Amino acid sequence: MAGGVVEKPAGYGAPGAVPNYLNHVAGIKSWLITLDHKRIGIMYLAAVTFALLLGGFFVLLLRTELLQSGGVLFKNNEYYNKFFTLHGAVMVFMFIIPGIPASLGNFILPMQLGAKDLALPRLNLMSLYLYWIGAVMFVLVLVFGGLDTGWTLYPPYSLDRDTSIPLLLALSAVFILGFSSILTGLNFIVTMHRLRPVGMTMYDMPLFLWALYATALIQVLATPVIGLTLGLSAVEHIGHIGIFLPQYGGDPVLYQHFFWFYSHPAVYIMILPAMGVQSELIATFSRKHVFGYKAIAWSSIAIAAIGFVVWGHHMFVAGQSPTAGIIFSFITFFVAIPSAIKVFNWVATLYKGSIELKTPMLYGLAFMYLFGVGGLTGLFLAAIGNNVHLHDTYFVIAHFHMVMVGSTLNAFFGGVHYWWPKITGRMYNEKLAVIACILVFIGFNLAFMPQFVAGTRGMPRRYANYVDEFTIFHQLSTIGAYILGAGVLLQVVYFIASLKNGKKAPKNPWGAATLEWQADSPPDFHNFTKPPIVMAAYDFENWEYDPNTGGYELRKEVVEAGHSLATVHN
Amino acid sequence: MTFSAGMLNLLGGLPLAREGSFWFPPEASSFAPGVDLTFHFILWTCVVFFVGICGTTGYFVWKYRKRPGHKEQKTSTHNLILEATWSFAPLMLLMVMFGMSTYWYYQMITPPKDEQVYDITVRGQKWRWAFKYSGDPFDKLYQTPKLHVIKGQAYRLIMDSPDVIHSMYLPAFRVKQDCVPGRYNKLWFRPTMAGEFDLFCTEYCGNDHSLMITKVVVHEDANSWRDAIIETGDVTRIEDLLARGQAIFEQNCTSCHTLDGSAKVGPSFKGIWGKTEQFEDGSSHVVDEEYVRESITTPAKHIVKGYPNSMTPFDFGPEREKYYDGIFALLKSLKDK
Numbered sequence: 044m045a046g047g048v049v050e051k052p053a054g055y056g057a058p059g060a061v062p063n064y065l066n067h068v069a070g071i072k073s074w075l076i077t078l079d080h081k082r083i084g085i086m087y088l089a090a091v092t093f094a095l096l097l098g099g100f101f102v103l104l105l106r107t108e109l110l111q112s113g114g115v116l117f118k119n120n121e122y123y124n125k126f127f128t129l130h131g132a133v134m135v136f137m138f139i140i141p142g143i144p145a146s147l148g149n150f151i152l153p154m155q156l157g158a159k160d161l162a163l164p165r166l167n168l169m170s171l172y173l174y175w176i177g178a179v180m181f182v183l184v185l186v187f188g189g190l191d192t193g194w195t196l197y198p199p200y201s202l203d204r205d206t207s208i209p210l211l212l213a214l215s216a217v218f219i220l221g222f223s224s225i226l227t228g229l230n231f232i233v234t235m236h237r238l239r240p241v242g243m244t245m246y247d248m249p250l251f252l253w254a255l256y257a258t259a260l261i262q263v264l265a266t267p268v269i270g271l272t273l274g275l276s277a278v279e280h281i282g283h284i285g286i287f288l289p290q291y292g293g294d295p296v297l298y299q300h301f302f303w304f305y306s307h308p309a310v311y312i313m314i315l316p317a318m319g320v321q322s323e324l325i326a327t328f329s330r331k332h333v334f335g336y337k338a339i340a341w342s343s344i345a346i347a348a349i350g351f352v353v354w355g356h357h358m359f360v361a362g363q364s365p366t367a368g369i370i371f372s373f374i375t376f377f378v379a380i381p382s383a384i385k386v387f388n389w390v391a392t393l394y395k396g397s398i399e400l401k402t403p404m405l406y407g408l409a410f411m412y413l414f415g416v417g418g419l420t421g422l423f424l425a426a427i428g429n430n431v432h433l434h435d436t437y438f439v440i441a442h443f444h445m446v447m448v449g450s451t452l453n454a455f456f457g458g459v460h461y462w463w464p465k466i467t468g469r470m471y472n473e474k475l476a477v478i479a480c481i482l483v484f485i486g487f488n489l490a491f492m493p494q495f496v497a498g499t500r501g502m503p504r505r506y507a508n509y510v511d512e513f514t515i516f517h518q519l520s521t522i523g524a525y526i527l528g529a530g531v532l533l534q535v536v537y538f539i540a541s542l543k544n545g546k547k548a549p550k551n552p553w554g555a556a557t558l559e560w561q562a563d564s565p566p567d568f569h570n571f572t573k574p575p576i577v578m579a580a581y582d583f584e585n586w587e588y589d590p591n592t593g594g595y596e597l598r599k600e601v602v603e604a605g606h607s608l609a610t611v612h613n
Numbered sequence: 614m615t616f617s618a619g620m621l622n623l624l625g626g627l628p629l630a631r632e633g634s635f636w637f638p639p640e641a642s643s644f645a646p647g648v649d650l651t652f653h654f655i656l657w658t659c660v661v662f663f664v665g666i667c668g669t670t671g672y673f674v675w676k677y678r679k680r681p682g683h684k685e686q687k688t689s690t691h692n693l694i695l696e697a698t699w700s701f702a703p704l705m706l707l708m709v710m711f712g713m714s715t716y717w718y719y720q721m722i723t724p725p726k727d728e729q730v731y732d733i734t735v736r737g738q739k740w741r742w743a744f745k746y747s748g749d750p751f752d753k754l755y756q757t758p759k760l761h762v763i764k765g766q767a768y769r770l771i772m773d774s775p776d777v778i779h780s781m782y783l784p785a786f787r788v789k790q791d792c793v794p795g796r797y798n799k800l801w802f803r804p805t806m807a808g809e810f811d812l813f814c815t816e817y818c819g820n821d822h823s824l825m826i827t828k829v830v831v832h833e834d835a836n837s838w839r840d841a842i843i844e845t846g847d848v849t850r851i852e853d854l855l856a857r858g859q860a861i862f863e864q865n866c867t868s869c870h871t872l873d874g875s876a877k878v879g880p881s882f883k884g885i886w887g888k889t890e891q892f893e894d895g896s897s898h899v900v901d902e903e904y905v906r907e908s909i910t911t912p913a914k915h916i917v918k919g920y921p922n923s924m925t926p927f928d929f930g931p932e933r934e935k936y937y938d939g940i941f942a943l944l945k946s947l948k949d950k
Contacts, residue, residue, distance in 0.1 A: 120820050193817045199794055200777040200819055289795025290931060292910070295778060296793060329677070330685045335696050360780065361791045362798040365722045369715055376707040380700055386666060387699045393673035397685040400678070411670050419659040422707070426655060426714030428648055431721060432787040435780060435815040499636045499652070501784025503815040506823035510811060583685075 063468070064568045078164035081566065083171050084150030085466065088459075090174065091146055094137035095452075096535075101130035103528055106490075106521040112509050123507035124191035129184070131194030132213065136220050137178055139447055140309060143316035144262075145174070145227055147458045148255050150466060152231060154559035154566065155249050157575040158238040163230045170226035177220035184209045184216070193505060195302060196273075198287040198295050202280045210280065214273045221266045224312075228262030231255055240558075242577045249557045249580040250326075250339050254319025257343035261308045261315075261350065269305035272298065296361050303354035311350040313447055315343055317410070317454030318385055324407035324457050325389045327555040329396030332581040335388040342381030349378050359430050372427035379425070382418050386411065401553065402476040406457030409484050413453055417445030420495065435505075437516075438498025441491045449487050456483065456534065463538065464552050468565035469545030472537045479533040486527025493519040549594025554586050561597070578607035633785075641806040641831065642786035647717040649787075655710050662703075721788065724801040725767050733760070735772040736934070737779030737792035737814060740821035747851060747942075750839055754854060754942075755846030760829040763838045764807050770800045771902050775934045780816035783829055791816055795910075797902040804831040851942065858943025861936055869924065872947060879924065880917050884949040891918045902941060909940075 060066055064081045074082055104126050108116040117123050149167065153160050161167050184190050190209040192201040201210065235248065235256055245253075275286050276298070285291030287298040326333045333339060355363055355371035389411065398404070420442040424430050433439060464470055494502075497516035502509060509517065551560035559566075561575040576597065578585055585607055586595040601607065633639045636656075640646050677683070724730050734745040744761070747754040762768055772781060774792040781800070782789040790800040814825035832838035862872070862882075869878035880890075890904075891897050893916040898904050907914055912924035929936040 120823060124817075124820065124822070191819070197778060197817070200817070203777065290928075292928070294795065296796075331688070332690050334688070335691045337691065338696055360789045361778075362793050362796055365718070369718065372715065372718075373711055376711050379707055380704055383703055384696070384700055388696075390666060390669050390673070391695075393670065393677065395686040395688050396673070396677050397679045397683060398674050398677050400674070408670065408674065412667055415663050415666055419663055422655050422659060422710060423652065426651060426710050428644075428714035428717035428721065429652055429655070430714075431718065431789050432648055432784070434789055435782070496636065500633070501638055501782070501811060501813065503782060503813045503823075505817040508823040508826075510826065 061563065062567060063563060063565045064570075065468075065565055067568045076168075078160070078168055079568065080149050080153050080160045080164065080167060081466075081570075083167050084146055084148075086171060087141065087149055087174070088146035088466075090178065091138050091142050092535075094133055094178070095142075095531075098130050098134035098138055099528060099531060101126045101133065103524060105130060106517075106524040108507065109509075109517045110521050112511055112514060114507060117507075120507040121191060124193075124505075125189035127505060128190050128193050129181075132190075132217075133181060134447075135194055135309075135313075136217055137174075137181065139313045139451055140224060141174060141220075141227070142313075142451070143320065143455055143458060144231070144255055144258055144312075145170075145223075147320070147455075147462060148231065148316065149227070151462060151559055152234060152252060152255060153238065154465075154562060154570055155252055155557050155580075156234070156238050156243070157240045157558045157561075157571065157577060158234070159569050159571075161230050162234040162237050166226050166230050170223045170230070173219050173223035173226070177216045177223060180212050180216035180219065184212045187212065195306075196276065197302075198276065198279075198293075198298050199289070202276055203288055203290075206281060211277060214277045214280075218270050218273050221270045224262045225266045228259035228266075231259040232263065240575075240577045246337065246340070247577075247579060250322035250333060250336065250343075251316075251319035251557075253340040254315045254322070254343050257347040258312050258315045260344075261312050261347050265305045265308040265312075265351070268301060269309075272301040272305070275301075296358065296363065299358050299361055300354065303357045304351075307354040307357065308347070308350040310443070310446075311346050313451050315346060317451040318343065320454040320458040320461070321389065321407055321410050321414075322385075323555070323557070324403050324410075324454075324461060325392050326581045327461075327553050327583075328401060328404035328407065329393050329398045330554065330583045331392050331394075331396040332583075333388065334391035334394070335384070336581075338384050339388050342384045345381040346378060349374065349381070353378065356425065356427075356430070359427055360434050368427055372425055372430070375425040376422070379418070379422060386415065386418070402471075402473060402480055403457045403461035403553070405477065405480045406453055406460065409480070409487075410450055410453050410457065413445055413449030413484075413487060416492075417442060417449050420445065433498060435503060436498040437494040437502040437504060440504050441494035441498060444491050444494075445487075449491065453483070453487070456480075459538075461553070462559075463541070464548030465559060465562070465564050465566070467542060467545075468548050468563075469541045470548050470552065471541040471545060475533060475537040479530045479537070482526055482530030482533065486523050486525075486530055489523025490520050490527055491523070493517075493523075546593075549589075549592040551586060551595040552593070554583060554588065554595040556581055556583050556586060560586075560595075576601060576605060576607070582607055638785045638810065639806060639808075640785070640787075641804055641808070641810055642783075642788065643803040643805055644717060644721055645785070645787045645805075647720070648714075651710070651713040651717060654713060658706055658710070721801075724769055725803075728767060730767045730769045730801065732769050732771060733762075735760075735770045735781060735792065737772070737774045737781060737818075737825070739776050739819055740814075740825045742781070742812070742814075742825065742827050746842055746846070748945075750835075751842070752851065754849040754851055755842050756849065757842055757846045759827050759845070760812060761832065761838055761842050762804050762829065763832050763835055764804050767803045768801060770802075772798045772800065773902075773934065777818050778816045779814050779818050779825065782813045782815040783810065784813070785810035786829070789815060797906060799903075804829075807831045807833045854939055854942035855946055857935070857939030858941075858946075859939075861939055862943060865927070876920075879920055882944055883947050886944040886948045890915075892916060893918055893922075900944075902937070905940065905944065906937060 064079055108114045108123055187209045190213050278284055279286045283291055285293040287293045287295050322333055322339055353375045355367055356375045359368045424433055493516040497513050502513045548564040550564055557580050558575045562571050585598055585601045587598050589596045637649055736743040743756050745756045772790055772792045774794045779792040786802050788802050790798050809828045809830050812827045812829045871877055871881045872883055874881045874883040885900050889897050889899050909927050911926055913922050916922045
């Protein structure tokens with residue numbers, strides 16, 4: 044059933060063209076009702092990129108406003124408050140959470156298993172439609188006058204107001220996007236259990252898949268809680284039933300517990316897939332077996348598990364019991380261990396490799412640095428006595444942007460560059476890509492490094508105005524944001540140009556050993572025209588460079604034998 | 614402080630007298646030195662690891678760069694001893710960080726017991742701050758827009774909000790606490806440096822959140838403190854508050870409670886403020902703002918030992934803070950001297 048019944052393989056493209064999933068059937072309808080994971084992945088990729096550009100546009104407005112205390116752009120604070128709310132909501136719910144899993148994951152996951160599609164293709168299409176519905180509702184929030192509650196929607200501020208259509212739209216949008224996330228996660232779990240090829244155990248899967256597996260566990264287990272919380276909020280907002288509002292007998296801190304019980308694990312929904320991409324990039328471009336495969340695989344699961352019991356660290360100063368605070372602080376430190384294990388293993392993977400600095404690898408190396416900053420600054424915040432000072436300051440802003448933007452967005456870029464030849468069949472312009480990568484890296488640093496210092500000196504977050512002392516930090520940060528924006532725009536330009544003018548991509552331009560590289564670029568509608576040879580994910584010996592195609596080909600001996608030459612177990 | 618002066622000071626993190634260091638505003642409370650020390654311990658530990666990771670990465674990228682004649686070599690795919698070492702050694706350091714930081718946090722939640730702690734009521738509301746002082750040396754209740762305190766004295770702040778959540782942040786003191794509607798949060802500190810320091814709202818509270826900025830003024834001595842409060846404060850007569858409390862009492866409480874020490878259905882209010890009550894479930898709590906509020910809104914939660922669970926939950930509605938101010942004034946006036 045994979046692929047669906049509505050698409051006719053008989054049509055297979057124009058005469059002479061190599062059939063692939065893009066040309067085997069044409070027309071807008073063929074996209075809208077496709078069950079092909081690759082096309083769904085592409086539509087997700089387009090949608091999350093749109094969300095990224097939209098959220099990025101909002102933040103450029105915000106950063107421009109902050110060039111001077113008192114503002115340079117908006118008439119009053121209301122605009123600032125609405126734009127920072129939408130920046131956060133769009134980036135979190137429409138870009139970072141679905142970002143890597145729904146776009147790259149959708150496309151690559153079945154191919155890394157040598158499968159034709161996800162286990163449940165119709166569910167996959169449904170989750171895309173739910174995403175679109177949620178996204179349209181967020182755009183309607185803007186049409187109906189915007190919302191100024193912050194993406195966290197803390198009551199009483201969010202709920203204690205006249206019945207508000209933008210608020211109800213936003214609550215419903217997150218609720219619906221949550222279902223999209225749950226269905227994708229469920230689909231991934233089922234696929235990894237049921238569609239692995241003969242000979243591939245869980246421990247033979249590429250680490251990207253382990254990361255997606257851990258992510259999917261969180262999506263399935265945690266997302267219902269935010270759905271329920273926002274459902275309760277809507278009921279309270281409309282019906283005045285006391286849950287979170289003190290005037291009806293509710294408790295606003297209860298909302299924070301519910302909210303962070305989802306939203307803290309959600310932070311790991313954001314970073315785990317990025318770590319998965321990172322494992323692939325580091326292995327491929329150093330042509331080395333990943334060091335400590337099992338440690339990396341299980342550290343993903345460990346991060347997911349610990350992530351469920353640290354939510355209280357968002358509420359150290361909210362009036363939560365001090366004992367609970369100390370316990371949450373203690374547990375939070377343990378997140379650092381599996382994260383550190385991953386980083387050490389990536390460094391060890393480079394040892395005695397043959398390191399090629401192609402664009403995806405540049406993003407991989409930038410990740411080590413940016414995740415280093417983002418991860419280590421988490422320690423200051425885990426420490427409860429220091430958190431009291433740093434909570435809700437720019438230090439927190441800088442920390443989570445270094446993790447979410449510095450690391451996740453960076454890995455998203457790395458992943459898109461890495462799989463772009465496979466997805467589109469075209470190579471992008473390497474020179475422009477390197478320039479964009481450098482711009483993005485400088486942008487990240489200039490945008491967020493000054494914010495750490497502003498934060499320790501006391502600059503509170505969500506401020507449209509500030510005391511003069513902080514001007515220099517804001518100005519540096521704004522310049523950084525502009526440079527970052529320029530890097531991202533450059534990417535969009537050369538990626539779009541590559542579709543028309545890019546060199547035809549070989550099957551395996553990087554010499555990677557995971558199964559998707561045995562398919563054509565772009566892949567056939569059925570992914571593989573003949574069953575891929577199942578072999579260890581990081582056994583690069585099986586591939587050799589072919590100067591004729593400019594890419595790597597499976598060694599003749601491997602093709603003849605039908606299996607890996609020297610199997611290196613993960 | 615100029616930015617360049619800060620950059621010069623980056624390495625030491627030394628306090629630049631009144632202006633603070635590169636990282637921090639001045640250390641103006643008794644918590645600040647310890648919190649900053651912990652910060653610098655974490656900072657330098659992180660610097661060592663960060664330089665190690667990035668340095669090793671950079672070295673490997675250079676040494677093993679792809680070039681003609683260079684080929685990758687197989688190395689072991691895992692090494693239990695190495696991996697266990699780099700998992701558990703950092704764990705030890707993390708526990709030191711946790712210990713140091715928690716030690717200072719413990720100071721923050723434990724006001725001194727062997728000296729007079731002065732109470733100030735803090736009300737955060739859209740979009741201004743109100744700080745209230747009563748008792749010695751004042752015969753009236755004063756409310757000021759800036760927070761006035763004396764160097765060296767210990768203060769306890771009782772904080773609430775009539776509308777949405779606010780958060781009072783004193784960067785120079787390294788303390789912060791939310792003002793949550795429907796409950797009374799507490800915070801204590803001891804200022805150690807005279808001067809004026811920033812006071813921010815750090816919980817987003819709507820349109821003018823970023824204008825909810827004021828100052829904490831640390832006075833050298835009690836006289837200038839008293840004068841400043843009398844000069845800048847709005848006055849509420851204590852008698853008015855007491856009368857309000859009295860009226861609420863007579864309307865709502867007299868069938869079960871007394872003011873003269875004799876027990877009726879419920880405990881008498883005489884001398885109850887500040888006393889530690891034993892409850893039916895074995896726990897105990899000091900009678901303070903938060904306990905009194907809880908006993909009115911959810912009386913069944915903690916039943917005083919020896920009394921029946923028979924009170925109906927009560928809510929004063931949207932103007933509840935006014936009522937509570939009266940009740941607290943009444944209860945405080947009945948405190949045993």
